[in-house]
Amino acid sequence: MIILRSQREIEKIRKACLIVAEILERLKERVQPGITTWDLDALSEEMAIERSAKPAFKGYHGYPYSLCTSVNFEVVHGMPSKKTVLKEGDIISLDFGVSIDGYFGDSAVTLPVGQINPDALALCSTAEASLYEGIARAAIGNRLSDISHAIQTYVETRGFSVVREFVGHGIGQALHEPPQIPNYGPPGKGVKLKAGMVFAIEPMINLGRADVEVLDDRWTAVTVDRRLSAHFEHTVAVTQNGPDILTRLAVSV
């Protein structure tokens, strides 16, 4: 069952989401050659606690960290490590979530470390743009798979591939709520979207083949061909005024 959230509940989810957005923004500044993913994780946790929020991933199904740090051919759920030192030319996905007052927010970005090659850049921009293609379909009257289809079409038209094994999800009083939101599929299927539905939409796309595998650590998902992967995620509410991106910071002019 997909829970419909009142405007008041959406504002509670937004509170969590804005903390996530602000922390990701601050982490972005720290992504540069020489920093370890361990340091990024420590910073994310510290910043959440400072804001009275709880890191949502830590302890979730036994995940031991606050942040997921997926570097280069890692797709999602890369684990922070003192041994992973970022270097010029890498790309890194930072995936972060918190809860506060019982409500959750979840977002991810893929960032360049210094200068990256044109293929890597095209992969990252296509992943980000595909997220916005999906978000645009999170509108009353559309069906769930319209989001999926828009993402897949955008990505495959540009010669990249869509990861099948991981999906977006409902979010609110838990990190993961129904429905699952695949990043591929035919249009016009699944539930009709209604005001008050809140989704974490999160395309993961690859430079080479779509296939992924999970490493022996039981968390890190990597591409089978070890070519690059990128991941972007926003928490979005379906509203009378269209999709409301809850994990987007207000732009100040």
Ligand code: MF3
């Ligand atoms: N953003 C990811 C997701 O929605 C992060 C989950 S990592 C976990 O699935 F550790 F919490 F599982």
Ligand code: CO
């Ligand atoms: Co998510």
